[in-house]
């Protein structure tokens with residue numbers, strides 16, 4: 076677990092691949108895997124156990140959405156808090172790549188394994204959000220949409236604190252040259268060259284730039300999922316011909 080300080084009354088952290096009950100390939104080098112993602116061939120009951128472990132750590136139930144690489148923002152409140160606190164919580168809060176809530180005691184989770192997890196909070200307005208920003212999400216501006224949703228709930232971008240979590244770095248994320256050009260035309264800070272000298276994308280820097288353009292300064296967790304064996308990496312697993320789990324960024328008003 077990697078805690079981040081997003082202000083008074085806010086609890087926020089990024090999970091790693093360790094600390095759960097899933098076996099390989101949904102585990103990392105540290106043993107029991109804390110795979111929080113459904114639809115990655117892991118057993119649903121184990122995922123439910125892992126999710127309750129994450130909720131215990133947070134001290135509140137955690138809601139997850141079905142992420143589709145878009146820019147839709149789901150707003151959750153008291154009814155969802157009751158749903159997710161139940162003995163048998165739902166598998167998903169619905170389709171979307173960002174969640175916001177002003178509800179105290181309801182955790183929001185964003186699932187990743189190379190894409191960029193973003194946590195946001197305005198501790199004064201008492202509103203928090205999460206976003207899943209992969210290549211398509213960065214292009215679609217999901218970070219802008221979740222900020223818009225926070226502002227609509229009373230947040231002031233000047234007060235918003237954000238954390239950009241572990242993701243694949245620009246030295247590792249190789250893409251075709253045309254794809255690099257397409258994304259960098261929209262967010263120039265994503266332009267990268269990999270260690271192999273090929274075209275790359277630096278999505279964490281792109282997300283930090285998108286936040287900065289709105290006046291939001293982000294804490295950045297400088298860990299690369301592909302290089303760090305404690306973290307799940309979709310690209311690393313695919314290259315090895317296997318699957319992997321999903322870690323999460325998690326936030327709640329407490």
Ligand SMILES: [Zn+2]
Pocket residue numbers: 243244245246247248299300301302
């Ligand atoms: Zn890397």
